[in-house]
Amino acid sequence: MTTDTPAVQTVEWLTAEQQVHWRSFRGGAARLFAALEHELEQQTGLSTHEYEVLVRLSEAPDRTLRMAQLADNLAHSRSRLTHTIRRMEEQGLVARLPCVEDARGVNCTMTEKGWQVLVAAAPSHVQSVRDHLVDVLTPEQFAALGDAMETVRQHLTGGACHVE
């Protein structure tokens, strides 16, 4: 944006080429995530959010994480996570335990059933990711995609973190 132009348009618009790329990105990402969500749901009964919860827990020490850490990992709001975990607890996939060091805290851990469900779900999900993303691109394209989005992610989480 220019400093002192009182012109009608102080905004720097996207070039035609940039707009094409932006729309490809938005449209492609939306369709990709929708397809993955749909296939995971059909094949395993899990939503991608539930799946991600199980993945994070499976990688944590004692397969346990504080609610806040889990929320940060997933970039979900606290309340959203509370609701998700309550539903998963009802299904027996996870359990909540009070946190010893901090009485405010809640430790979320995955149950044996949760582990089984994850192990059963992972193969088909990985296959979906390969089918619709990894194997569709050249290794160089896929690596470039990952690198670019890592830059975007770090910029969003490092720099001026918006309110909320």
Place this chain on the structure above:
Amino acid sequence: MTTDTPAVQTVEWLTAEQQVHWRSFRGGAARLFAALEHELEQQTGLSTHEYEVLVRLSEAPDRTLRMAQLADNLAHSRSRLTHTIRRMEEQGLVARLPCVEDARGVNCTMTEKGWQVLVAAAPSHVQSVRDHLVDVLTPEQFAALGDAMETVRQHLTGGACHVE
């Protein structure tokens, strides 16, 4: 789950490197879209879905599209679009008219108010896209991102590509 999980399955897992890229992509895209959604909502009161509806209509002949075309453009379900359009109609942003050629059809058109709202919203949204995506990457990175996701999109839509 980690890639060196005992592979009982015959599934081809992601390599460690692929997994890093996949997670960067998923995490970066999720945070990016969340940030854009949040900023657009704060600055203009529109959701990104409503914004996209207005964009598509603004580009169509007579600023009018059939419901099904709009739904396909946005990759939204019919019922979702019906709900969205009903809400936007209540806000006076769009209007629905019966379709002459096909009595089943409904033409959705944007009102003058809808146009004004879009014109007012576009600059800040474009700026958000620049701030969090376009200007964070090199032009080459951004172009590669767009190209890769265009490939993904075409693969998912069966190669049938209507220009967005």
Place this chain on the structure above:
DNA sequence: CCGTGGTTGTTGAACTGTCAACCAAACTGT
């Protein structure tokens, strides 16, 4: 020790999206 302010997590209401059922109009084949 008390109070103030920040953090952690939950709750319930309002909103948005999903899914299946549905109606009406258009095509299809006989």
Place this chain on the structure above:
DNA sequence: ACAGTTTGGTTGACAGTTCAACAACCACGG
């Protein structure tokens, strides 16, 4: 002409998300 099928769009119930308010707890300075 007409039953059967397909397409276009809507509806209502349900599931998931957001938002603001809240309760409980920590941490730090009088």
